[in-house]
Amino acid sequence: MWRLYQFPLCPFSRKVRLLLSEKGVGYELWRENPWEPSEGFWRLNAAGRTPVLEDKAKGVVLADSRAICEYFEETVDRAAMINGTAANRAEIRRLVALFDENFYGDVVAPLLHERMKKRLVLRQPPDSRVLREAMKLAHEHLEYVDWLVETRAWLAGSTMSLADLAAAAQISVADYLGGIDWTGHDEARGWYAVFKSRPSFRPLLTERMEVIQPPAHYGKVDA
Amino acid sequence: MWRLYQFPLCPFSRKVRLLLSEKGVGYELWRENPWEPSEGFWRLNAAGRTPVLEDKAKGVVLADSRAICEYFEETVDRAAMINGTAANRAEIRRLVALFDENFYGDVVAPLLHERMKKRLVLRQPPDSRVLREAMKLAHEHLEYVDWLVETRAWLAGSTMSLADLAAAAQISVADYLGGIDWTGHDEARGWYAVFKSRPSFRPLLTERMEVIQPPAHYGKVDA
Known part of the structure; x- marks a missing residue:
């Protein structure tokens, strides 16, 4: 195990x-x-x-x-997530890196510091300037997701891939911490709603981190 | 091309x-x-x-x-660099991430900021406190390299791999910027000396970044 x-x-x-x-x-x-x-x-x-x-x-x-x-x-052969030609696979890995590094560094890392570490460890109030900047950058990243979803069925191409999992993982933490304003991001929201309804995602959406509560829409599949 | x-x-x-x-x-x-x-x-x-x-x-x-x-x-089949069993390949990729993320974040990123960006763009003197901290962390990373080289022929196992290339790439930039004190790191230095003598490494060692000059030992294969 x-x-x-x-x-x-x-x-x-x-x-x-x-x-x-x-x-x-x-x-x-x-x-x-x-x-x-x-x-x-x-x-x-x-x-x-x-x-x-x-x-x-x-x-x-x-x-x-x-x-x-x-x-x-x-x-494990089941549910291939880095699939297709070498160029397709490079595109999947490029997007994984984009979310693991840029989205994380711009959005998730500052949110975790301000809303989790300051609350649970440092016992300080969050810095609203840092939060605003993280949310502004989240908006820019979601515009890129909107564009990807407009031009492709899934983020990296015609099938679901590790790029979708990496993006959904980062976005879900940002959303939990109140860092995502979905207004104006209908394409990204539609893609994310499909994801939220997957059995693989349900356990994550029902978990809670002690003390820190997500916004009301966070766990709702149709929100 | x-x-x-x-x-x-x-x-x-x-x-x-x-x-x-x-x-x-x-x-x-x-x-x-x-x-x-x-x-x-x-x-x-x-x-x-x-x-x-x-x-x-x-x-x-x-x-x-x-x-x-x-x-x-x-x-490209020639010179396989992510080779072996799935576990071997995971070990190679773990070390690549360790150098790409930890060594870069702890050592190379602050050195680039203090010794390259401040010199060429910001026109400020480097912060000696930041430089000392980067060199202290470089020392700790080199201790890990010493340990790897003591227990294995190459960083990730019995053959040269992408882990060696990733480590040598990061270390070479830190060395160029004067961030590496090789004293007491004989194992790491021996491994790096072998690397420096490879034809693939020579063009990198002879290149110079305008204005910023490396220490005398940087380009020497036997130093």
Whole structure:
């Protein structure tokens, strides 16, 4: 049995959870708070970050969300998520990096700092200037998602791919933290609503991070 | 002919250049300064970052250094760099992420800001406190490299892999910017010296970024 070291608002863990569910791979959750990584966790992953996936019986430890996704893409045929020609696969991986790096750095990382770490650890009020900037950048990223969805069935092409999972994972955390204003983003909202109704996404939408509550529309499939 | 959009001290472009050379893929260099990306460059890559690889004749544009490396690994058999079992490949990709994200974020990004951007763009002196912290973290990362090289022939296992290219690319930029003190890191230095003598690495070591000069040992293969 795989054990996934994660915390509820880690977007990279969410991407891995979506992939494992789509592929039908079972796992148990193990909570690892980013502000107090345990000594054992550093030994599992020198990068000190969630997600890490461990199978103790087999002695396998996988770290880094993209490495984990590539591993299951190579070892589990069901629900191929990095598919098509080499150019298609490069496009999928480009978009995964865009959401993992740019959307995360512009939007999710500042929201996590202001709305999670300051609340739970630093006991400080959020900086409204930082929140406004993150929401402005979220708007720009959603315009790009609107454009992708206008021109393609799914973000990277004609079929659902890891790019959709990576984007949905990041957007879902930003949405939980009140960082997404969906007004004017009908295309992106339509794509995301389809995603929210998938069985792989339901467990994520019903989870709550202690103290921090999402806005009312967050868990609703038709919102 | 592939055109690589890059600048001389971009570690991600260096990783791609090392891979293309090892695989025998020809390309031309196209300078793109990170502090003044051209309008055309944003159209090529929504993430706004080097490296981007373009083949105009074929109408192919590849962006994100890991997506680019996976593309050539899939399309060029020569010099396999993500090789072995699924677990081996996951270990290679974990280390690539460790150097691309942690080493870059801890060491190379602050060095580029203090020693390149402040010099060429902001016209400010570097902050010695930031430089000291980057060098302290470089030391810790090199201890990890020492440990890897003590236990394995190459960073990710028994053969050279993309992990070695990613590490050498990041370390070479840090070394150029005077951020590496090799004292006490004999294992890492030995591994890096082997790398420096490879034909794929020579063009990088002889290039210079205007105004900014590397320390004397930087380009020497036996130093």
